[in-house]
Amino acid sequence: MSETKDKIVELADHLLRVKGFNGFSYKDISDPLSLKNAAIHYHFPAKADLGVEVIDHELTKFAGQTKRWQSLPEDEQLEKLIGVFRKHCQDKNICLMGSLASDFETLSPEMRVKVQELGKRILAWLTGCLEQGRHNKRLHFKGEASDRALMIMTNLQSSLLMSRVLGPQVFNSISTQLMKDLKK
Template identity: 65%
Template sequence: MSETKEKIVSLADKLIREKGFNAFSYKDISEPLQVKNAAVHYHFPTKMDLGIEVVEQELRLLSLNAEKWKKLPEDGQLLKFFGVFRKHCNNGNVCLMGSLAPDYETLSPAMREKVHEMASVIVEWMTSCLEQGRKHKRFHFKGSAGDRALLVISNLQSSLLLSRVLGPSAFTRISRQLLEDLGA
């Protein structure tokens, strides 16, 4: 990927997490990067193309992290996952899925498919981590691992939203309680 293209994707990711997908334009990208709108359109003819690339980048990052984390016990993997959210909290961002979900119905079918894929990959990873952690006696919770995964992910997403309003302590309190509820 060219340096300009990487900068465009990186800034779009930041804008989506800060403002939401529908709340920024190519002008919000071209001005800080000091390029013409045409340069942004050259790399990404439509905003949906750019959005898909941002989601694909997130999927690649999750895959890389999951590969690194699989050497850790499941409670360690979960702590690493929580650390990703902590980093976003400290930067005042929300997670990408949490930011794109409210705009989901306004997205193109191709982008909706990519957001759905991202959500599915995250839920599948979390479900597997929780199932294996319970099998190895690292986690203790009632119900299915899949249902618990949905609860953990939705709570982490909302913790970032609440942290914007109530401050970072909201994330700290929610994440601590989630870990305690899992017996981690």
């Protein structure tokens, strides 16, 4: 991949998180990179193509991160995940999943499929982590692991949303309480 294309995707990722898919334009990308908007269209004919690429990057990134964590105890793996969200919180970003879920009804079919894939992957990993963690007595919770994974994922997702509105202490409260609940 060319350097320009890489920069476009990186910037699009940021804009998608901060302003939402319908809240940014090609101009928001071409201006900072000192390009013309047509240059973006060369790399990504339609805006939806750019959207798909950003999600693909996130899928790859997530797979790499979780693989790097896999030898850690499950509670520490979870802390790592929370750390990723904390980083986004500091950058005033929200998670890609939350941003794209918000705009879901306005997305192209191709983008919707990718968003669904991202959601399934995150939940699958989280479910496995919780299940293993309970088995190894590192994590404690009631009910199905898949239900608990849904609870935790939605906590983290909306913690970034609410942090933007009410301040970063929202993220701290939620992430702290989250781990307390799981450590029993």
